[in-house]
Amino acid sequence: MQPTAPNRSAEVTSFLAAHPTLTQVALILTDINGIARGKFLRPHELHGLYTSGRPLPSSILSLNPLGEDVDTTGLVWEVADMDCISRPVPNSLKLSPWLPNTAQVLVSMDKVAGMPAAAADPRLKLVDIVNVLRADNLHPVLACELEFYLLDASAWKQGKVIPATTTYGLPLTQTQVYSVDDLEAMRPFFADIYKYCAVQGLPAETAISEYAPGQFEITLLHRKDAVQAVDEAIQFKRLIKGVAEQHGMIACFMAKPFSDRAGSGMHIHISLNDENGMNLMSAGEIDTNKILLHSIGGMAASVQDSMAIFAPHANSYRRFKANSYAPTAATWGINNRSVTFRVPNGSPASRHVEHRASGADANPYLAVAAVLAGMHRGIREKLHPGKPAEGNAYGTQANTLPLNWYETLKNFEQSAFIQEYFGEAFQRIFSALKREECEAYNTHVSELDHRWHLRLA
Structure with missing residues (x-):
C-alpha cells in the first residue's frame, strides 16, 4: 500500500x-x-x-x-x-x-x-571532522584512488586465487604496468564500469593497469565537498564489485592478496580551499607555503596514532615493504612515490598532497577523517614536516611507520589525538572490535603452521 x-x-x-x-x-x-x-x-x-x-x-x-x-x-x-x-x-x-x-x-x-x-558511525566521524576544518575556514577538496585486483571467480570456487581471464580467454600472467593492451583485454568490464557510473552520477576518470597481473586502478574526480567525495568512493567500490561479478570475476580490495605481487592502496589526494574556493596550498613555492607544510607536518605527526585505521587488518601489514610503492616511514617529498606524503607535479592552482599510507581495505570514511584530522592538527599547532626526501626514501630510518598490528592498536588506544578528533566512545568501540579481530586471527592455526612446524618442532 x-x-x-x-x-x-x-x-x-x-x-x-x-x-x-x-x-x-x-x-x-x-x-x-x-x-x-x-x-x-x-x-x-x-x-x-x-x-x-x-x-x-x-x-x-x-x-x-x-x-x-x-x-x-x-x-x-x-x-x-x-x-x-x-x-x-x-x-x-x-x-x-x-x-x-x-x-x-x-x-x-x-x-x-x-x-x-x-x-x-564512520560517516558521522568524517562529517564532524570536516565541520571542524570548515569552522576554521578550511574546506577540504579531495579524491580517492582505489587499486584493486580482478580475480577469476571460477577458480575461487575451486579454492584457487588467480588473476582473471581476459576477453580473449587468456589469463593475465605478466605485470605489464601501464599496459594499454591489458586494459583493452578487459574492455567489456571497463565499458560497463563507465556506463554504470554515468547512471549513478559517479565521476570515474582514468583507468590504469597497475603493478601486477590483474591489478588495476580507476581514479575519481576531485570534489569540493569532501563527504560527497567519500560517499562516491563507497558507491564506486560497490559498483566495481557488482560489475566484476557480472563478468565472472571477483573485484578484490585486499591490501595484499598475493605474497609475491604488489599490494593495493587507497591514495587520498587532498588540498584545502578557503571560503571563496581559492586553493590555500597554491600560494608561493612549496617550501614556503605554510598551509601545505603544516598539513604535511600534522599528517606525519599523527600517522602512527592513525595506522590502525589505515591498516585495519592483519593482511594490511603485508603490503608495507621497501621498494614496493607502499610507504614504510613518515616521509614527504615532491614528485616522489617512495614517500608517504607526496606533493605531485603540477600547476600551483592544482597543488595538493597525496596520502599514500592507506590500504584499499581501509574504510574510506575513517581513512579520510584521520587524514583531515592530522592536517587540522598540523595547521593548529604549526607543525613542520622537515626537509623533503630526495631520491629513494625507503632507506630512511627516522619516523618509521609502526607496521605491527599490536603496536598500531596500542598507539590508537592510547592516543590523545584520536580521542580529541574521534571521541572517546569511538576510540573504545573501534579498539574493542580490532582487539577481538587481532586476537582471533593470531590464535588461528594455519596451513603454514603445519607446513613449517608439524614435523620439525
Whole structure:
C-alpha cells in the first residue's frame, strides 16, 4: 500500500515514477570495517525512510568482519541491542544497474535518535571532522584512488586465487604496468564500469593497469565537498564489485592478496580551499607555503596514532615493504612515490598532497577523517614536516611507520589525538572490535603452521 501525504517524500515519489519496474532497494550502512550492512526494502518503504528514518539495531556497528557481534563494544547486550534511527544520505538514492530492478540508498545514523550506535558511525566521524576544518575556514577538496585486483571467480570456487581471464580467454600472467593492451583485454568490464557510473552520477576518470597481473586502478574526480567525495568512493567500490561479478570475476580490495605481487592502496589526494574556493596550498613555492607544510607536518605527526585505521587488518601489514610503492616511514617529498606524503607535479592552482599510507581495505570514511584530522592538527599547532626526501626514501630510518598490528592498536588506544578528533566512545568501540579481530586471527592455526612446524618442532 502506498503511503499518503504528508507521509510521502517528493524525492521518493519522483524516483519511483521514473523507475516503475523497481522491485527492491538496498539500504546500506557502512560499518567500521567498511562493509555494507543493511536491508533490502520494498520500493514503497522508501517513503518511511525519508520522512521518519529507519530503525537499525545498535549491534549493526559492533560487528567483526565475519558479521559476528563483539560484545565488548558495549553496543550489544549492554544496551539490549536497541533500535537506533538511521537517515538517508542526500543524493545517494540511485539505481544499481548491475542488478535487475534494483536501487540503493546510503544511510547514516541520526546523531540523536541514532545513539548509541551513532557514536560508532564512520560517516558521522568524517562529517564532524570536516565541520571542524570548515569552522576554521578550511574546506577540504579531495579524491580517492582505489587499486584493486580482478580475480577469476571460477577458480575461487575451486579454492584457487588467480588473476582473471581476459576477453580473449587468456589469463593475465605478466605485470605489464601501464599496459594499454591489458586494459583493452578487459574492455567489456571497463565499458560497463563507465556506463554504470554515468547512471549513478559517479565521476570515474582514468583507468590504469597497475603493478601486477590483474591489478588495476580507476581514479575519481576531485570534489569540493569532501563527504560527497567519500560517499562516491563507497558507491564506486560497490559498483566495481557488482560489475566484476557480472563478468565472472571477483573485484578484490585486499591490501595484499598475493605474497609475491604488489599490494593495493587507497591514495587520498587532498588540498584545502578557503571560503571563496581559492586553493590555500597554491600560494608561493612549496617550501614556503605554510598551509601545505603544516598539513604535511600534522599528517606525519599523527600517522602512527592513525595506522590502525589505515591498516585495519592483519593482511594490511603485508603490503608495507621497501621498494614496493607502499610507504614504510613518515616521509614527504615532491614528485616522489617512495614517500608517504607526496606533493605531485603540477600547476600551483592544482597543488595538493597525496596520502599514500592507506590500504584499499581501509574504510574510506575513517581513512579520510584521520587524514583531515592530522592536517587540522598540523595547521593548529604549526607543525613542520622537515626537509623533503630526495631520491629513494625507503632507506630512511627516522619516523618509521609502526607496521605491527599490536603496536598500531596500542598507539590508537592510547592516543590523545584520536580521542580529541574521534571521541572517546569511538576510540573504545573501534579498539574493542580490532582487539577481538587481532586476537582471533593470531590464535588461528594455519596451513603454514603445519607446513613449517608439524614435523620439525
